[in-house]
Amino acid sequence: MTDQQDSDDRLTTRQTAERLGVKAETVYAYVSRGLLTRRRAPEGRGSTFDAREVEALARHSARRPQSSRPTPFTPLATGITLIERDRCYYRGVDTTVLATGYGYEEVADWLWTGGLTTGIRFRAPQEQLDAARACVAALPAHSATEDRLHAAVVGACAADPLRSDLTPAAVHATARALIAALVDAQPPLGPEPAPDAQLADRLWARLTAHAPTGAGVRALDAALVLLIDHDLAVSTLAARVAATARAHPYAVVLAGLGALDGPLHGAAAAPAHRMVAEVLDHGSAAAVVAGRIREQRGVPGLGHLLYPAEDPRATALFALLAEVPAAREPLGAAREVAAAAGRQRAAHANIDLALAVLTVSCGMRPEAGQAVFAVARTAGWIAHALEEYTEPAMRLRPSGAYRGPRPPRELP
Structure with a gap:
């Protein structure tokens, strides 16, 4: 041709x-x-x-029959997250305000129950935690972060004989234990925090060997809050589809984790981490951006379908990272990337770029951003499951638009 x-x-x-x-x-x-x-x-x-x-x-769109049954491409009623006028709200409250005023465990529990319990801590029963740790420890040494997260959920699930109890109070208790096991089952890289430490402190010890700082842990805790939910992202839709079949919370979370693992979703923070590190090594954001454009790889961490301007979650996290001394240069590199990519068209940072600044400045590995994303979003999947459990079962069962050969056909 x-x-x-x-x-x-x-x-x-x-x-x-x-x-x-x-x-x-x-x-x-x-x-x-x-x-x-x-x-x-x-x-x-x-x-x-x-x-x-x-x-x-x-042609396919023209043939698609109209139906009153909800499908993945039609709006589903939800009372959890609203994205409007470049802002994101949980149950009507600005997420950036929640992220600076409350801890992840407080916000997650409030999202599930409607009540705020100041200073709440999520802990897993010892038997569940032991099972989750055994599953993680059984993996090969080269296993990726997402492998260890999946394994922790499977272990925690296997040790919970009452996992199929879908009453709200039971789901709340399951969720608290599951999130705790998801974090505490991971091998620590630094000193273990105190037993009554908040989840962000415990997660810090699993993501970096650097000593925790107040500003650094606050930024990590805020990132967890900001990432709890974001309307019907693909992983959330997957979680709701599992919940409509009345899958228990562990299965709901596994469904969400499966979709989150895609390079266009939860795994998108790792390329942004590597890019920020590359800019710091080379000392030039323009050269790194130009190289990516020349190789048609795209510039990670920029743009979001739902926000014409900068992702408000990124804006909030950048503000907190400005208080972290080690983040000064990575933060500057991220700003330079956006400026270099925006010379000919608008280029605004999204949450992946802000996560990259957090993970680079705190000495975390590239895949740490996905771990933060997964732990945070687990609370959102549980909130959507609780909502879906109140809806008619199996309602998220769209009909396929068949495009194969028409019957009758001879056997092959």
């Missing part, structure tokens, strides 16, 4: 939006869902799309 033929078979973003009858923002939402693939335009500005792929999606 000649270059001219290849060019003729590709559409601009505007042409694609017109053919599908949607806005340009929706086109990129289709990309994030895997419904369309994009390629950078030859001149380096904008994106192009395969005309045949666009046409197939347009």
